[in-house]
Amino acid sequence: MITARKLGKSFGEKRVLRGVDLELARGGFAVVTGPNGSGKTTLLRICAGLTLPTDGELHVDADRAQVGYLGHEPLVYRELTALENLELYGRLYRIPEWRERIGMVLERFGLWDVRHERVASYSRGMTQRLALCRVLLHDPALLVLDEPHTALDAQGVELLDTQLAELRGERTFLVSTHDPARVAPFATAQVALA
Amino acid sequence: MNYFADVRALTRKDLLLELRARDTLPAMLLFVVAVFVVFHFSLPSSSSDLAANGLLWVAIVFTALLGLGRAFVPEREQRVFDGLVLAPSDRSAIWLAKSIATFAFLALAEALALPVFALFFHGVDGTTIAAVVLADLGICAVGTFVGAMAVVTRARELLLPLLFLPLAIPILIGGVGASVVDAPGRYLAFLGLYDALFALVCWAAFEYVVTE
Numbered sequence: 001m002i003t004a005r006k007l008g009k010s011f012g013e014k015r016v017l018r019g020v021d022l023e024l025a026r027g028g029f030a031v032v033t034g035p036n037g038s039g040k041t042t043l044l045r046i047c048a049g050l051t052l053p054t055d056g057e058l059h060v061d062a063d064r065a066q067v068g069y070l071g072h073e074p075l076v077y078r079e080l081t082a083l084e085n086l087e088l089y090g091r092l093y094r095i096p097e098w099r100e101r102i103g104m105v106l107e108r109f110g111l112w113d114v115r116h117e118r119v120a121s122y123s124r125g126m127t128q129r130l131a132l133c134r135v136l137l138h139d140p141a142l143l144v145l146d147e148p149h150t151a152l153d154a155q156g157v158e159l160l161d162t163q164l165a166e167l168r169g170e171r172t173f174l175v176s177t178h179d180p181a182r183v184a185p186f187a188t189a190q191v192a193l194a
Numbered sequence: 195m196n197y198f199a200d201v202r203a204l205t206r207k208d209l210l211l212e213l214r215a216r217d218t219l220p221a222m223l224l225f226v227v228a229v230f231v232v233f234h235f236s237l238p239s240s241s242s243d244l245a246a247n248g249l250l251w252v253a254i255v256f257t258a259l260l261g262l263g264r265a266f267v268p269e270r271e272q273r274v275f276d277g278l279v280l281a282p283s284d285r286s287a288i289w290l291a292k293s294i295a296t297f298a299f300l301a302l303a304e305a306l307a308l309p310v311f312a313l314f315f316h317g318v319d320g321t322t323i324a325a326v327v328l329a330d331l332g333i334c335a336v337g338t339f340v341g342a343m344a345v346v347t348r349a350r351e352l353l354l355p356l357l358f359l360p361l362a363i364p365i366l367i368g369g370v371g372a373s374v375v376d377a378p379g380r381y382l383a384f385l386g387l388y389d390a391l392f393a394l395v396c397w398a399a400f401e402y403v404v405t406e
Contacts, residue, residue, distance in 0.1 A: 050276055052405075065282035075277030077207070077268060079214040084207075091203040092281035094196060118214070134277070 008055030034193030204291030
């Protein structure tokens with residue numbers, strides 16, 4: 001699904017990623033670890049198609065419609081409700097029967113009862129859950145998740161882990177984390193950035 | 195027609211955001227009316243209608259600039275651009291939807307401001323209204339394009355006027371010309387040509403603006 005050779009990225013003089021090799025088969029689960037500033041987010045953004053590498057080769061066997069990306073920001077509008085945000089993405093991703101799909105993901109992440117409330121009124125954990133709903137809405141083949149457990153409470157972590165367990169093997173995962181032990185049961189590969 | 199469905203969904207989102215936040219249209223309206231009031235009292239009473247026409251177009255361009263400066267604020271402040279860029283829709287749909295929303299705000303502000311202009315200075319004829327509509331189309335097409343370029347930079351408040359105002363000069367020439375000459379057809383055609391040409395360029399090039 002993802003093949004990277006000597007992948008690198010520089011912002012002007014600053015080199016944030018150097019010589020990364022990655023081989024991730026379809027259905028695989030790669031965990032990206034490393035200290036702050038090691039380039040985890042940059043690597044994930046490159047693999048998701050949001051940033052172009054400056055060095056090396058990258059082949060991702062998935063088009064934009066098949067990628068689900070969770071970054072540090074939830075990528076939702078705070079002045080819109082959860083339902084309005086997901087409707088927008090549902091239309092842009094041309095999801096068949098998107099209303100049912102939205103209902104399903106909102107139920108799954110415990111946001112159905114607050115679907116008509118503006119995201120601005122959500123707690124950080126609820127916003128992260130909504131971001132996960134957005135990521136899973138179009139049932140992507142490749143999930144690129146940048147520290148997905150961030151801000152989630154115990155119930156949210158459990159919901160996420162249940163999702164990861166359900167989708168493991170069926171979907172391909174590239175996940176960055178500061179806590180490798182949490183995703184260790186799912187991992188099939190590890191990329192350690194220095 | 196998936197493309198137009200995407201444009202409709204994105205335009206609806208922009209209109210909904212303005213309806214909730216109300217931070218663009220009221221600012222544009224207050225600004226344009228304030229400009230008319232200030233000039234009403236600062237221009238000598240013997241000033242010609244020609245000077246008032248010039249003032250009208252200056253007010254329109256700077257009011258538009260105010261709206262364009264706000265156009266991508268939700269995407270920048272809430273960092274939603276990544277989400278829109280990742281969606282499998284044609285990226286030019288983002289530009290078209292944002293242009294339509296900005297046009298709607300500008301047209302609404304002008305619909306309320308032109309009667310104020312008529313009250314303070316002189317009546318506005320059909321030719322001027324046609325010129326304003328054509329100018330709005332060009333302003334929104336070009337302004338949204340350069341607004342997207344400026345929004346990712348640190349000096350965005352400076353960069354937007356620096357990029358936009360030189361590109362708006364032909365619009366000013368066409369607009370003022372159509373408002374003051376007896377046979378405005380040439381100027382209206384010029385504005386129409388500007389709109390078509392720049393809309394086409396912006397539509398085709400927007401992909402490169404939002405792709406690193």
